[in-house]
Amino acid sequence: MRLVLDACVLFPDTVRAVLLDHAAAGGFTPLWSDRIAEEWARAAERRMGGGAAARAQAALMAARFPGARVTGWEAHAAIAGLPDAADAHVIAAAVAGGADGIVTFNTRDFPLRIMAAHGLARLHPDEFLRLEYAPGGPIDAALDRLATPDLRRWLKHSGLPRLAKARAAARG
Template sequence: MFSAVLDTSVLYPSLLRDVLLELAWEKVYRPVWSDRILQELDAVIRRRHSHQTDMNVDSYITRLISRMNKAFPDALTADVRELELNLPDPKDVHVVACAEAGHAEAIITRNLKDFPPAALPQDIRAIPPDAFLLDSLDMNPQLFAQALGAIASRSGRHGLPISTFNDLVVHLDRKWCPGLRSTLSEHGF
């Protein structure tokens, strides 16, 4: 099964994370992350929710990370070792190290500039979330549609006016994945 590291940039915002994790739940791919990636997620959520009480944010983060690790027990990669890489941001080397340790073929990230192909090991590539979503849809349209249907059925969780499958597709098409609506239509959805 194809394996991919989920960079912090795709684990927040919550709707994009939900889509990626739902696809993993449907066995479209195997997600991979490390403690350091989860620590970065923790920090991002705290920054974005600084207006809320610490207790609420602590509880949310604890629940979120616990649920992620429980749903995908093989995702957390423990034996991440230091690598010598020449990335634009040396703080991102841990993401590539996680990919190597977790035997992932890809890093799904919104920050492609931080992972130039020439700086990555030959067997790892950085993929933007829109390309990953469209590739996943092309490879298994039925499972992809099931995943989006499951998310749409939990409407209102992301503070967005998404109440139907079509609302979700329109939002994703506009926000993160241009071409999703037309590609789904080509597959009969």
């Protein structure tokens, strides 16, 4: 499965780490455009003064996933009917990259009818990771590497409450 990662799932370090570790283990093929990577870096700069760090992370991500960068998306950017026209580039990247869907926290910005018209699924990262979660699997291993004292609380804070609940249930 080929999935475009929206900037909003790249900015929270926890979400990005778990998604990319799952991708590295073969769970899916991640995709993003330079514009998505730049949007992520700008968000990190605004919120935490970490734009340079985000750009460095983007370079590491590009090295880890050399086929992830989508180009030529501009030819597909004329998408009408979006609540926020500024999000057209994300759908355009998905179309240009031959993606199956988009992983985003901003589900309201990507109406299902528009996604379906482009043959794309809209996936919330919490639901996607919960459905992909298996005890002892790559997502579980990624969560173990986070080394956070109260992981369940941290996951909830990061927008992944269903994943936190699934992991807690699996661990008893």
